[in-house]
Amino acid sequence: MENIVLFQKILVVLFTIAFFWKLVKYMWSFLSMEKEPVTVLVTGAAGQIGYAIVPMIARGAMLGPEQPVILHMLDIEPAAESLNGVKMELIDAAFPLLRGVVATTDIQEACKGVNIAVMVGGFPRKEGMERKDVMSKNVSIYKAQASALEKNAAADVKVLVVANPANTNALILKEFAPSIPEKNITCLTRLDHNRALGQISEKLNVHVGDVKNVIIWGNHSSTQYPDVNHATVTVNGGDKPVRELVANDQWLNTEFITTVQQRGAAIIKARKLSSALSAASSACDHIRDWVLGTPKGSWVSMGVYSDGSYGIQPGLVYSFPVTCEKGQWSIVQGLKIDEFSRGKLDATAQELIEEKSLAHSCLN
Template sequence: MRVCVTGAAGQIGYALLPHICSGRTFGPSTKIILHLLDIPRAQQALMGVKMELEDCGFDLLEEVVVTSDANVAFTGIDACIMLGAFPRGPGMERKDLLAKNCNIFKEQGRLLNEVASKNVKVVVVGNPANTNALVAQQCAPSIPKENFTALTRLDHNRAQSQIAMRLKVPSSAVENCTIWGNHSSTQYPDVSNSVVATAQGKQKVGDVIQNPGYLHGEFIKVVQQRGAAIINARKLSSAMSAAKAISDHMHDWVVGSNGKTVSMAVPSDGSYGIEKGLIYSFPVVCSAGKYTIVQNLKVDQFSRKMMDETMNELKQERDTALAFLNKDADTIARSKL
């Protein structure tokens, strides 16, 4: 596989690359050619990353391409992990962040459309991840729309871990957690359909944790704010857990989730009343390189409210981003008159 990582010189890239090169992400027999993309001023650091990859002696790693040219980075790739995005600065409003990133992901979507494999699998990590993925998708009409996704697996892993720690069980004992919606503070971590393996067999999480106040309050806030809490504690972002989540996301998508329900932000097909086309996080099962949205889960009144709130935020983001795209298109059209 040819695998591109954008923003590869950063903390998350540094933590992610060993997952990819050791076979954890795409399988233990899949040879890897890495395309590492970052901005010109990061090229020296990126060369250092390449040197370390060489020194690791990964059996699966066949070649490392280091570049600041997205055209080179995207040529012929089978998977694209988009870490790079314009960061939110002090005093920057969300619409300003969307405008900056709209330009980046419009161009990168265009290049993916032109030079990447026509079945390239894309996961966007750089925030606002869901809407950045939508922008790239809109600018890559020859690539299947379902091939553009955004990362909510980190939130999924956090939710699963919080329940496991509260019940003093391994994280693997908790199943069917769901992250609905946007990778933002409106996301809805939902365990209303989750089960936990106990000595008495599998039981619903709500039956074991008989505390709706916790499940509808503290639990949700902890998951929503976990990233900020880690930054406050270590003064750096959650690179280790983000890298693990990216690896989980791509592994399950490409290799399969082995029947497990996981969370991915994917184009909505209208399931659960979510507006079609939004990149929205759903519960999915993955097999044979494809994902399928899990159907017929119970949605109570509380869940409906939370799911609609995060959908409405995504609709606002989409409308703002598409307005920027349409404005750029109008400007280009006028310049040709």
């Protein structure tokens, strides 16, 4: 009798082990299942920023090291041969996450089924051109691209406009793609945000990863306002205010601001070309935080559709401090704005109001 009971206990143990082994194998197979590829569009992909960003996306810098991607690359007809060369290089690089590449000059084909659109292509200002001439060209481009995205992209497509004037290009795109939610259309001010982090890091001789919560307010232009009033640096496990550590309000209110505002021009002067590498990296940062979320206790700067926060006119695409969670951004609320900052916020908003008016005049 005792032997039978013992045998029954052994059977129970064996069945239990077998059950848990199957459960572990099932959970492991579920967790290790490859994710569905995300389709990412890059316009102007044969240009400098495009050439810099597509390998970053293919390597996982934008969506993470476990997210497969399909790249759609668009450029204008004169750049078709160069665009095909970029495709050849992507194939030759044998990126494990890259599940397909489409290189095309057809905007409809490029936008088909895209989940994320990085709008790098635009008409640059050339010597002798008036501001209205550049705006007119870009209004036409973004009107057409808005229509193509609305018709062909995934319903929940996330759009990042990089091409200048980025804020107003994003606004035009939003107006001509009404079915895309306004919260899904943003513009790049993360480059300016990262530049501000870099300047504080250099000034204090600290790791850039220890600096957080700078803010870029307003337009991606020379009127933008890099604000450190709420920024901190992690020192010995605690966060200390940047203003306290720098201990030089004169520098923070003058040279720091103008350096960030004019950094793009300084890089062009130094390398005779625009800041393609840092723009590409910042675009990846922007999308990654938007999709995967911002670290707890930190915010980033994004050009987003104003809801009236901080007294900024609704209907502008304006850079605010935001946090991101589950693919959604939210403007950080309740930050104190001093008199100096108020003037800066309003000045860059006024420029955006003027740009919006100019863009609308180009539509008539």
